[in-house]
Amino acid sequence: MSNLLDAFHLTALPAEAEAFRAEVKEFIAEHLPPAAADVRARSWMGFDAAFSRRLAARGWVGLTLPTRYGGAGMDAFRRFVLVEELLAVGAPVAAHWIADRQSGPLILRYGTQAQKDFYLPRICAASAFFCIGMSEPNAGSDLASVRTRAVRSEGGWRLNGRKIWTTNAQHCQYMIALVRSSGAPEDRQKGLSQFIVDLALPGVIVRPIVDLTGDAHFSEVTFDDVFLNDEALIGEEGAGWEQVTAELAFERSGPERLYSSVVLLDSWVAHLRRESAKPADLALLGSLVAQLATLRCMSIAVTARLARGESPVVEAALVKDIGTEFEQTIPALLEAAITADPARSIAPELYRTLAYLSQVSPAFSLRGGTREVLRGMIARGLGLR
Template identity: 75%
Template sequence: MDNVLNVFRLAAVPPEAEAFRDEVKAFLRERMPDTPADVRSRTWMGFDAAFSRSLAERGWVGLTLPAAYGGAGMDAFRRFVLVEELLAAGAPVSAHWIADRQSGPLILKFGTEVQKQRYLPQICAAEAFFCIGMSEPNSGSDLASVRSRATRCEGGWRLNGSKIWTTNADHCDYMIALVRTSGAPEDRQKGLSQLIVDLTLPGVSVRPIVDLTGDAHFSEVIFDDVLLAPDALIGEEGSGWAQVNAELAFERSGPERIYSSVVLLDLWLRQLRSAGASAADVTLAGRFATHLATLRNMSIAVTAKLARGESPVVEAAVVKDLGTEFEQAIPALIEAAIASNPGAEIDAELYRTVAYLSQISPTFSLRGGTREILRGMIARGLGLR
């Protein structure tokens, strides 16, 4: 247990990474001067390819990828600063998000040199957007029950099956899909592999799913006899389970698992400063500040481990679990605070923002692994099961 918990000892963002923060803030002030909070609250679900390309022009997509592949070759701390400022401002980063955060690092770690030369420069230029094909219909969070299958054939691989809850599949160029290449679903983690799927290929159908807010971030993707090239396989055949777990460490370890509701929090605090705050409001604000400071320090500690080249799978799961609870609490508690004074006039922008986040926040503990799955991982990491 000590080895797992030691990673959360206090760490600090190095001065050179902090100096980078001013540059990011200046860029965001220029690019997002008047965007309302209810739009900014969509942040890493907001798809804006032009904005992503403006970041790429500054070298801020694929920030940690090597310069040889088009990246900036910077460390994990600078990426932490960049992500923190983008999310705090509510920047629309969804277009490049998955490719930058996990698909690029996955290809760098497990891909062939041909795959690296082909895909990584496109990712760093925000010219190729990726989505993740993990979840499947009727499987919930049980990734080991994957039924989509790729079989070797003349000319490469033949892929059949489907994926669901795939973020931005209708806008993306490629999917990295976890599929079965041998055995049966009963074999669980054995026989799983990852393949890069060009979503423009014949036999690929993408069906957007409209959510409660009226947005369509998720899609169902159907594969009907899709022919993939021989080099579509990433890494070793049959090693998909280990690779996915390495990928999910990148997905769960960043500050995006803390800041999804921070635009609302900032707006509410600004309203309190102008309209006055009750004692209950002050107490609630202090509670938010305490939780945020603690979670941020934990996320920085995980970033320090990434900077050392380690893979903080369990630690990232802890931050993700606690972070999404915090993200969900912000709209719920602010909504309750507003309702506690029914005679007060409600600012329209605040009303729209809290309404949106109240609707979307239940998904925060689903994306990137459900709370139950994460707690099982944490228990195994602590030797409790």
């Protein structure tokens, strides 16, 4: 356990990262139109390609990618600041989110030079959006049991199978899919590979899934004898498990696993400022802020390890597990606080924001790996299993 605790060494954001914050705030003030809280609460599920391209024009999509590919060549700390500021105001970031956070870094680390030259400039220009093909029907977050299969064919591969809960697949040009390229599902981690799939190829069918809120952020994607050329394979054939594990460290570690409910929290704080806050309200607010401050420190500690080129898989899983539980707690506790006194006057916008997050928050602990899977990883990291 001591090794895991040492990984969360208290780390301050560097001065240059904090200086970058003012630049980000200025950009947001200039380029983000005002929107109601229930709209802003969608933030990293909010798809706005035009806003993503405005960010890209500043070099802030692919922020950590090398300048020769159109990135800004900045470090993970400044990406932390950028993400934190965008989520704090509820900016719509879903269009470029996955490509910026994990697809681009994955291609940079494992891709061929041709893949880097083709995809990375398009990611940095916000002209190519990526989704992730991991979960499958009847498999969920058990990635090692995937059944979607790529079979060697003349000049490439034939892909057949299905992916589900694929975020914004209906809006994206590409998917990075984890599939089985050899062996059987019983082989678990062996025989898995990652492929870049052009979603416009014949045989790819994307079906959006409507959630409780009426939004359609997720999709089911079917591959019916889709031909992929040899250049679609990322890294080594059969090395997909190692690659996807490194990719998930990028997905699980950032502030996006802390701030999904922050617009609601800010709206409630604004309500307390207008009304007479009760002692119970202030105690609850203090508890939530203390938890957020602690989780933020943990996330920055993981960011420091990413900045050093490390792959903090277990630490990122821990931040994601605790962080998403915190995100889910906020709407549940605020529901109780607001309804404790039916006579209190509550603005309709606050009610709408609370209603949205109450419906969508169960998904917070599913995306990026279920709580059960993450806790198994953490237990192994602690030497408990």
